[in-house]
Amino acid sequence: MAKSGRSSEKKKKQNNNGNMAALGVGVKKGPWTAEEDRKLLAYIQQFGHGSWRSLPAKAGLKRCGKSCRLRWTNYLRPDIKRGKFSLEEERTIIQLHALLGNRWSTIAAHLPRRTDNEIKNHWNSHIKKRMTKMGIDPMTHKPKSGTQLLGSNVNHMAQWEAARLEAEARLVQKPRNNYSNQQPYNLLSPSSIHEVHKTPTTLPPPYLPCLDVLKVWQGTLWSNYSINNESLQSLISTSNVSKKNSTATSADQLRNNDPCDQGQTKKLNDQIKTQMGSTFEEFEFANDASNFINGDPLRSPDFWEDFVDLMDGSGWNSITSNIGMLVTPPASPVF
DNA sequence: AACCGTAACAACCGCCGCCGA
């Protein structure tokens, strides 16, 4: 904890955060009723959630603010996708978990319209068990025999990629979390509140940045798993999605699916990727403005030193000359 | 029909970090 000066008394207070019981008022727990859902939804529709702490009283609920917030974010929010996880979603979860561990909110940021709670539950009740059955340690993503699934170069990439994914998650989460902060929700009125999650949302999809690096990463990581594709397939799902689909390369993904295709930039990236191999990630990071928040780079000075060395003089020149394009090298920040 | 084990998922709890006073 960064703020070490906090007293235990304060902690006690915090643990009762938003809890009406702390105020001596009876607070309801347990499953939410349809009536409670209706009240919560109606209030947020009209006023936005505002302060969660004060919401229950205003909305006429005998719940704590925290409970209301959880009910909203994990169940009532209209931009939530529910139901079975697709093959692609499961694969993304496994890959991101290999990189990030149990950082469910970060993982959720890369799965549009899925909540961290849902992903966590799905991991614990489905994926984790399947991995264990297959003799794979779900925490390390390695076979229990100890054989490494990831090559060393991939591990190196993983370090950077984990940082990258977290940074992207921050970018994703900000607009999504602010979605209803102070603004009333403008929804259709479903006949049953408990059908909210089945009702197609009238809201625009949450903002998601283009995850080129994730795509590249996925292709690389997947091809570096030493277990065969049939095993992976059974690990992910029993569905009949073709092996060809499931093992599409990052280049294929960029070529076929990339909604953010920017012509020459993509061509350059592809060429550089070929030229640079695993160091492509470093290039992309430096070349992406979203890796800087308020002007601060999301990577360490050490990284930039390495990167500048890499890009210095002949390295960059050989890449650009092979591509046949005149491109200025990405600038490194000043520390 | 009753009981039991398991799966799935909703909800809670405690801790932590951020931010404004």
Add this chain to the structure above:
DNA sequence: ATCGGCGGCGGTTGTTACGGT
């Protein structure tokens, strides 16, 4: 620099549904 309020996160528990005996 410190404190308190607040929201978010991850771990855990509780509840319900369902299938097998």
